[in-house]
Amino acid sequence: MIIVLEPDLDSPDATVAAVEKVAERYPGVSTKPYAFTGASHSFTEVHLVGSTATVPTTPFEDLGGVLRVVRVSAKYRVIGRHSPHEVATGFEYEGVRFDDQTLNVMAGLCAVDTPEHVGQMMAALAKLGIQTTRMGAYKPRTSPYDFQGLGAECLPWVFELAGEHGIRVIAMEVTDARHVDEITTALDAAGSPTGVMLQVGTRNAQNFELLKAIGQQGRFPVLFKRGMGITLEESLNACEYVASEGNPNIVFCLRGVKSHLGDPHRNLVDFAHVPVVLRQTRLAVCVDPSHSVGRPYVSPDGLPDVFHVTGQGIIAGATVVLVDFHPNPEAALCDGPQALTMDRLEPFVTYCQRVRSCYEDVVANGASR
Numbered sequence: 001m002i003i004v005l006e007p008d009l010d011s012p013d014a015t016v017a018a019v020e021k022v023a024e025r026y027p028g029v030s031t032k033p034y035a036f037t038g039a040s041h042s043f044t045e046v047h048l049v050g051s052t053a054t055v056p057t058t059p060f061e062d063l064g065g066v067l068r069v070v071r072v073s074a075k076y077r078v079i080g081r082h083s084p085h086e087v088a089t090g091f092e093y094e095g096v097r098f099d100d101q102t103l104n105v106m107a108g109l110c111a112v113d114t115p116e117h118v119g120q121m122m123a124a125l126a127k128l129g130i131q132t133t134r135m136g137a138y139k140p141r142t143s144p145y146d147f148q149g150l151g152a153e154c155l156p157w158v159f160e161l162a163g164e165h166g167i168r169v170i171a172m173e174v175t176d177a178r179h180v181d182e183i184t185t186a187l188d189a190a191g192s193p194t195g196v197m198l199q200v201g202t203r204n205a206q207n208f209e210l211l212k213a214i215g216q217q218g219r220f221p222v223l224f225k226r227g228m229g230i231t232l233e234e235s236l237n238a239c240e241y242v243a244s245e246g247n248p249n250i251v252f253c254l255r256g257v258k259s260h261l262g263d264p265h266r267n268l269v270d271f272a273h274v275p276v277v278l279r280q281t282r283l284a285v286c287v288d289p290s291h292s293v294g295r296p297y298v299s300p301d302g303l304p305d306v307f308h309v310t311g312q313g314i315i316a317g318a319t320v321v322l323v324d325f326h327p328n329p330e331a332a333l334c335d336g337p338q339a340l341t342m343d344r345l346e347p348f349v350t351y352c353q354r355v356r357s358c359y360e361d362v363v364a365n366g367a368s369r
């Protein structure tokens, strides 16, 4: 059962305490409050966990400061969209909004390699007024003999360059809770010139101890990538692990699923699931066209497949795009073949914006206009 408090209460803590007091009447029921910050409103929910089936809603509805009480049968208690009218709140981080309305392109290197490449990438983004990027320092690779990422040693100069170029948010994969500590230490030492969105890669989608650890910290939001060989439901449950531990600031990323039926793409593109995730959860949805397509192919119309699938994701309601670029893909130490070259950056961003406008037009005015 979820007790939703009125938005923008002066002292939500008093109402939370009142809800908790009423909940004490019912044995086997515990409470957990969650605070959400939307674009124009903030609100708090108190989740009642345990044997709530026979708990009446009226004692809670009668409390001052309570907006409504929702009985939840759905399994995604925190990330779930419990009614079609519920607004997806999203969150703001480092001055950048992530929600189901705001388009953010996180273009950057799959793996950090040299300060020159990182600097070139960030300078190109800054020129276009983009404040979000991707930079992998810890790379989980299929072979132990492949480049594993520069790790903590590159963090100081990556963060410093980000600050110089006005980059506010870097999507950066972590494969162990230790990496979160290393990122925290390096950011603090650098004077926090930028922010980090912790990326959970597809290979760690069910690493429950990692999920719990990043859920227990509130400093960094999370970019969760769908598990490549598990069901969508299993991936959403994995996100619920993060959220139920206390961190609801999650973006859900589709990145293709493993199947030879996707050939000649690296993965079978699963962006048809964008509206499914939007319908079932309150999370903003990201698409990663690079790791799903994984190839530099260009179709006869002149657009790379990476553009085409990005368009498919955005036209279906995705608002975040995680995409690989590289100043010199041949020299990239990881995933060079799927990286777009820098001359494509401006066309790519414009393309994303145009498809988003088209989506907004269709939603506002109907598809048949």
Ligand code: PEP
Pocket (backbone or CB within 6 Å): 110, 136, 140, 173, 200, 201, 202, 203, 225, 255, 288, 291
């Ligand atoms: C990545 O984004 O660099 C990555 C490794 O992605 P995935 O976890 O989707 O394979």
Ligand code: MN
Pocket (backbone or CB within 6 Å): 110, 291, 334, 335
């Ligand atoms: Mn990669």
